[in-house]
Amino acid sequence: MLDNIRGGYHIALKDIVTYYFKAPNISWGLLFPFALILAFYLRSPGEFLELVPGLLALTVLFGSTSMEAIVITFERRIGTMERLFLAPISVGALVAGKIVAGAAFGFCTALAVLVIAVPLLSIPVHHPVLLLLGLAIQSLTYASMGALVAVTVKEVFEAQTLANFLRFPMVFLGGVFYPVAAMPEVLQYVAKVFPLTYGVNTVQAALGIGLPPDAAYIWGQLAIVAAFGLGLYFISTLVLSRQLR
Amino acid sequence: MAADKAPKAIEVHGLKKRFNGFDALKGLDFSVELGEIFGFLGPNGAGKTTTIRILTGLARPSAGTARILGLDIGRDMRRIKKQIGVVPDVSNLYGELSAADNLRFMAALYGVPRSERTARAGELLEEFQLANRAGSPFRTLSRGMKRRVTIAAALIHRPRILFLDEPTIGLDVNNARALRRAIIALREKGTTVFLTTHNLEEANFLCDRVAIIQAGEILTVQTPAALRAAAVERPILEVTFDGAVSDRITAAIQSLPGVCAVRLEAGGTVARVEADELSAILPRLVSLLDETGLLIKEINTLKPTLEDAFIRLTGSGEEVHPGA
Ligand SMILES: Nc1ncnc2c1ncn2[C@@H]1O[C@H](COP(=O)(O)OP(=O)(O)OP(=O)(O)O)[C@@H](O)[C@H]1O
Ligand SMILES: [Mg+2]
Numbered sequence: 001m002l003d004n005i006r007g008g009y010h011i012a013l014k015d016i017v018t019y020y021f022k023a024p025n026i027s028w029g030l031l032f033p034f035a036l037i038l039a040f041y042l043r044s045p046g047e048f049l050e051l052v053p054g055l056l057a058l059t060v061l062f063g064s065t066s067m068e069a070i071v072i073t074f075e076r077r078i079g080t081m082e083r084l085f086l087a088p089i090s091v092g093a094l095v096a097g098k099i100v101a102g103a104a105f106g107f108c109t110a111l112a113v114l115v116i117a118v119p120l121l122s123i124p125v126h127h128p129v130l131l132l133l134g135l136a137i138q139s140l141t142y143a144s145m146g147a148l149v150a151v152t153v154k155e156v157f158e159a160q161t162l163a164n165f166l167r168f169p170m171v172f173l174g175g176v177f178y179p180v181a182a183m184p185e186v187l188q189y190v191a192k193v194f195p196l197t198y199g200v201n202t203v204q205a206a207l208g209i210g211l212p213p214d215a216a217y218i219w220g221q222l223a224i225v226a227a228f229g230l231g232l233y234f235i236s237t238l239v240l241s242r243q244l245r
Numbered sequence: 246m247a248a249d250k251a252p253k254a255i256e257v258h259g260l261k262k263r264f265n266g267f268d269a270l271k272g273l274d275f276s277v278e279l280g281e282i283f284g285f286l287g288p289n290g291a292g293k294t295t296t297i298r299i300l301t302g303l304a305r306p307s308a309g310t311a312r313i314l315g316l317d318i319g320r321d322m323r324r325i326k327k328q329i330g331v332v333p334d335v336s337n338l339y340g341e342l343s344a345a346d347n348l349r350f351m352a353a354l355y356g357v358p359r360s361e362r363t364a365r366a367g368e369l370l371e372e373f374q375l376a377n378r379a380g381s382p383f384r385t386l387s388r389g390m391k392r393r394v395t396i397a398a399a400l401i402h403r404p405r406i407l408f409l410d411e412p413t414i415g416l417d418v419n420n421a422r423a424l425r426r427a428i429i430a431l432r433e434k435g436t437t438v439f440l441t442t443h444n445l446e447e448a449n450f451l452c453d454r455v456a457i458i459q460a461g462e463i464l465t466v467q468t469p470a471a472l473r474a475a476a477v478e479r480p481i482l483e484v485t486f487d488g489a490v491s492d493r494i495t496a497a498i499q500s501l502p503g504v505c506a507v508r509l510e511a512g513g514t515v516a517r518v519e520a521d522e523l524s525a526i527l528p529r530l531v532s533l534l535d536e537t538g539l540l541i542k543e544i545n546t547l548k549p550t551l552e553d554a555f556i557r558l559t560g561s562g563e564e565v566h567p568g569a
Contacts, residue, residue, distance in 0.1 A: 003323070006356060007354055010350065010354055011354070014342075014350050018339065018341050018342060078337065079335060079337035080337050080338070080339055082303060082333065083333075083337050083338065083351075084354070085302070085303055086302070086326065086331050087326065087351075087354040087355060088323050088324075088326035088327045089323075089354065090323070244302075244303060244304065
């Protein structure tokens, strides 16, 4: 167990240093959400606040998945993944390490956006701790989604395609730009299978924008996000272990 | 197994591997003693890499069992992994990390205490003459250096057994020699080495024992000396010509009384003639060649080589590169 935690930690640390926290990644990771926020703000400063929770969740989604899927696929392609398989740690620890690195990047991007945007645009925050916890859990869940994409494909371009194929319907149906409750009934059911939907709910309630700031509700939604994350993590680990044969 | 009896380094029984209906390993049985250099010698596609992948936990056998240091590969792989080092056939460290950082990362993964990682990495870089390139990104190193860093990375946690898949592939003569010396130095320190090669000279020079593997089957396991001795009881005459020998002349030599086999080498300019009694063959051979107009540059009598053994056992030398 200790071996696994240590191994996972070092894999995450190495990924963070070598892949994520590099100038181009950081600048792109921050530019993307700020451009979105600014665009919506300039368009309708009055209604802009309604979009903040969705945009925050989106920042976490893209930050946590964009590299995750590529990094693992890339490492399998160039053979360094085998090196990790040779180490005395479980496949689960390996996958966890990879996920934590992606999640750390998604979380930090969202945190940076928060730190700048909250005072600048006077965004209310009702439950700061729950907000951060919510963003952290979301980053892990979305990174797990990225990991599942990575272990199911062979090529890097396939990883990108599949990741987009999963993310885009989430963005449009997950309540980011348009409230789920106002969508046609069929689409409301579709929205239920996306972790992003529950993620947006947690951010809305934590900020008290679009939903009442009900702590119990936030915990409930977070539990669902976490369940998605655990499920995705276990499936990724299973898929990867089964490939070792 | 008696508790006081030290387990073998590697023990393999009936190991089989099937890939979509194709039998890559057809039931291997062999064992490796502690402290020896054991070679897997065979042509391309024989199953060498497949065997290493199974023994190191990268693939699962379709049937059979294997124990490493007495531990079962199916049940105790994690404990096994702590005691083995693996050098794959392709160097696969992180290209963006420096040689030293790669080693430190591996040390961390294998649980080398933080306080020892840098010292251990430095020690290995020194040992493999890489100290001056410690800070260079792995991808910028030459092939020989990459190979050495890869081996150093496999040794970072002081494994008791080292698996080397084609250790000298792609290296020039000097690098290959230095590497072979390094492998022998490892044995002197008590490390057991399992290596694969299709280089006969390498097997001959390095290994205490060699298993010849072909098409997923082990044909024999012997010391290189015993293999050579078993290969040819008859002496060999090596004749070097000033030009290539034609098929017609080869057939003529073959049909001389007393000649058992003829094999051409070096683009047909060298004939290796296996015969019952050389003294009887030599005059006939010379008069035959006089008629053809070919000039003999050199005649040697030879002791059989490992290659002769290999060819006798596998029936073909085509996929084997003789010596580096
Ligand atoms: N993942 C795989 N799927 C299907 N066939 C495979 C796979 N891995 C190996 N094989 C087949 O198994 C056989 C043995 O391959 P292996 O790589 O073990 O040979 P080798 O002795 O290492 O050869 P080389 O000297 O070329 O490295 C080959 O015919 C190869 O095509
Ligand atoms: Mg091979």
